[in-house]
Structure formats: structure tokens, C-alpha cells
Amino acid sequence: LAKTTQPISMDSYEGQEVNITCSHNNIATNDYITWYQQFPSQGPRFIIQGYKTKVTNEVASLFIPADRKSSTLSLPRVSLSDTAVYYCLGTGSNDYKLSFGAGTTVTVRA
């Protein structure tokens, strides 16, 4: 599994865009990048997954540059309810175990 590094915490205000960058220098050719969101006392929730370039869904966008050594999760126009821990994981096609790093605590203020 790719070792990932992300900021410990980020602060934002309602209505702003939040961008969380994750570094994964040793990502393998077959690894995907997957992001999960976790609220206090709840299980993590799958947000988005990508391999390269840009992926967008109703919740977020994921940008992965050509070298795939980093990725950026973009949360548009955040609200107070987006306050959570966000985990970046490298997941390989032959290694399905989810190993969570420390994650990024995003705090959205009014």
C-alpha cells in the first residue's frame, strides 16, 4: 500500500472551497487514490476515488497530476456539516486492506 502524508488539520469558513493535498510518493502503478470522510462516533464514509486526472461527483472533486505522486481533494462551498476527518488512502489492486493514516481534521467555522 502507498504511504500517504496529509496535513493534520485545516480551518475554513462556510462557503469557501477547501483543498486537501495528500502526498503519496511511492504509489504503485496499479494503486488508486481513495478518500473517506468520518464524523465523530460514526464510521468512515467513501467520498471519491481516482486513478489520474480529475474525478468529480456530487460531493467533491479529486485532482491527480500526471506523476501521481500527490492528489488534492476539493470540497466546494463547505458548510458547518463538512467538519470531519478526511482520510487519503492508496489502495492497490492486489491489496484490498484499507490502512488509514492520521487523516486531516477539517474544521468549518461560521
Add this chain to the structure above:
Amino acid sequence: DTEVTQTPKHLVMGMTNKKSLKCEQHMGHRAMYWYKQKAKKPPELMFVYSYEKLSINESVPSRFSPECPNSSLLNLHLHALQPEDSALYLCASSQTELTYGYTFGSGTRLTVV
């Protein structure tokens, strides 16, 4: 049904007690997982079941005993736990071992006294 249901939501048990945690999903997923999460720490994998067979045991102490009676149900039997085993226990499922879109339950908050 797109949920993983865990019961109970909260459990307090003594160190000599025997209790069980239950996890259920009806999404047709054939891989199920137990994770343990301590406060302000990321979830840690404990066990993986694939097609009702134990696939991975991450060197978990024997006082934790998993069981998968059928493809929809996963149990975690607890016996002679220690206070340091107090944590949030999360169950998750995925279509197979080789898919990444896990669905997690809300967890059981376990306190060992």
C-alpha cells in the same frame, strides 16, 4: 438497503464478562471487516472475512473471536477484555475482497470496566 447495521450502539462490560457485537448487511457484499478505533486515532484493521471464511487476522488477541455465520452477518465475540480494549468497533463490507468502496457501520462504542 445500502447500510451496514451494528448492534448494540453502546456496550459496557466487565473484564470477566462475555459479550458479542453484531454486524449485518443486505447489500450482497461478500467481504466483511472488523476495525477498532481509539479516540482521535484512525481505524485499525482487525479481521477480514471473504465468502464467510476468515481471510485475515491482524494478530488480534484471542480474547476477540470473530464469527461469520452467513454472508449477511458478522459477529465479534468478546471475553476477558481489558480496559485498554475500550474503543469504537467498526464493521464494514465491500462487494468482494478486491473492491475499495467500503461501507462502514456506525460502530459500537465499547467500554470495559
